[in-house]
Amino acid sequence: MSITQKLATSISSSSSSFLAPSNFSSRRQNVSLPTKSVSIPKCVATPQEAQTAYKTRVSRNENMAKLQAGYLFPEIARRRSAHLLKYPDAKVISLGIGDTTEPIPEVITSAMAKRAHALSTIEGYSGYGAEQGEKPVRSAIASTFYSDLGIEIDDIFVSDGAKCDISRLQMLFGSNVKMAVQDPSYPAYVDSSVIMGQTGPYLKDVEKYGNIEYMRCNPENGFFPDLSTISRPDIVFFCSPNNPTGAAATREQLTQLVQYAKDNGSVIVYDSAYAIYISGDNPRSIFEIPGAKEVAIETSSFSKYAGFTGVRLGWTVVPKRLLFSGGFPVAKDFNRIVCTTFNGASNISQAGGLACLSPEGLQAMQEVVGFYKENTNIIVGTFESLGFKVYGGKNAPYVWVHFPGRSSWDVFSEILEKTHVVTTPGSGFGPGGEGFIRVSAFGHRENILEACRRFKELYR
Structure with missing residues (x-):
């Protein structure tokens, strides 16, 4: 073992010991003190000094207070x-x-273990990978979930989970957009919108934020909003099957949603994190709907598919045909966001993702x-x-x-x-x-x- 390796091992061991739970007892010990009088200088603070903590000159992000x-x-x-x-x-x-509890199947964990062990060899070691994800993983995602839907490898960005990509997408669109969201829906959509500065203040009387369009989904409307009552949003977050209601949108409903986005020039962010649970004819991807590649982004995850809530692996699809109002491809800006904020998903996690998409x-x-x-x-x-x-x-x-x-x-x-x-x-x-x-x-x-x-x- 090299000196560098020994040092790293020592630091790791020390850190683990420091962070590990301790059985340390805070009971006072009997300590024998010397009887000789010792002069101890007194440090006396003024009342103002005792009560006032040092503050920087950096203002808090005002959106956090919302x-x-x-x-x-x-x-x-x-x-x-x-x-x-x-x-x-x-x-x-x-x-x-919503955290999974059942063990990850061995066919998947064995692939991760093999990749992890390979990192200890000259031949198998790898450092930074492509920020967009390893090509075999992207190819497997394309062929498994988007076969015959016109989605190509370069449209797919592999990540550390759909929730993380939601924040990256919010960064992509910036603060000067208006968002629409299903009501009820996964709270990360709204909270990330607030943090980005897209919203007005919280309105306690109606329990909503200003400048967000809440699309009410309830048993009376089959958990699909009446789009005719929605004012034009820039970004529409839509989750199907929905978290929390469990409702899966029908093909007819998603066709309405895509047409609504086209009529209004909006972009749909479609969260398909639970698509593997769908039975029957309900679409598993927004890209099953004609025209969706011109108005939609899809984000998904292995978290609830394979128990990867702790492993962390997901993906987002940004089709090349999706353009900003000025004609610039959305995918190019998202690629810049990814390359700036992210060094790529763990190579061990990606080995697990590739194993997930094998027949076994x-x-x-x-x-x-x-x-x-x-x-x-x-x-x-x-x-x-x-x-x-x-x-x-x-x-x-x-x-x-x-x-x-x-x-x-x-x-x-x-x-x-x-x-x-x-x-x-x-x-x-x-x-x-x-x-x-x-x-x-x-x-x-x-x-x-x-x-x-x-x-x-x-x-x-």
Whole structure:
């Protein structure tokens, strides 16, 4: 081992020891002090000095102050931690944050392990890769998900996840745009828009930000907005299957959306992170719709496909035919954003992504997805047996349960307090989510069954 390697190993070992959980006891020790009097100089601060912290001359980003409370999922985690302090012996079951729970299939992890081990050899070592992703991975994504849709390798940008790409896309479009978003929808769309300075202040009376078009999606309209009532936005964020409602848009609905974008000169950012859960004829990609390549970007992820929530790998498709108003290709600017802010997805993660798209990997992913869909059937059946109106579950790993006339945070608190089960309050996804809770199907089977048993005890 070289001196450099030994030094790196020593630093890593020291850092690990420093960061590792400690059993250190803060109990006061009996220490024998010398009896000789020692003169200790006193450092006395004036009251003003004691109370005033040093401040820089850098102003806070005023847009950060617009954000309301904490980001939804850390807030749920905070309340879960507080609940555990109150009930330290409770077996808390988390069906709130949409994090996968089942092991990644071995056909995928073995490919990552092989790539990781190769990095320890001269022949297998690789440093920085292409910011856009390795060509074999991009090629596999194109042939697996976009066969016969006119999407080429150069249209695909591999990333560290769809959520990260959402922020990069917001950076791409800048602050002088107006955004439309489904209501309810994944909160990252709105929060990143606020941070970018695209919005006005938060309007407490209607629980919305100014300069955002909230497209109400509810059971009455089949969870697809009435586009005729929407004023012209520049960017339309649309997620199908939707998080949190679980609704998957039909081919007819997406055709309407593409035509709406063309009529208004808007750009659709289409989030297909749950497309693998779709059964039936609902489109899995916006590019199945004629004309979509002229008005749409699609972002997706391996997180919920293969359990890559911690591995981090996703992709975004920006077709060459998508142009700004002046005729400049959107893909060229996105490529510049990616090259400026990103050094490319982990080569180990990309090895896993390539294995996901092999015949064996695709079959393994479908089996895991099938397991989660069985979980949704159990949850849906439980709430329906209790007389609740239930949506979602069929094409997504989320179940959207209606509690009419009730505050969704109150329902969240009631369920947590009385059953020790964590859900997600619907209002955290926008004002249209009030009166609903989202129950995630990501969980071990025994936890799903136990949670449903507790739901029945509470609501029967």
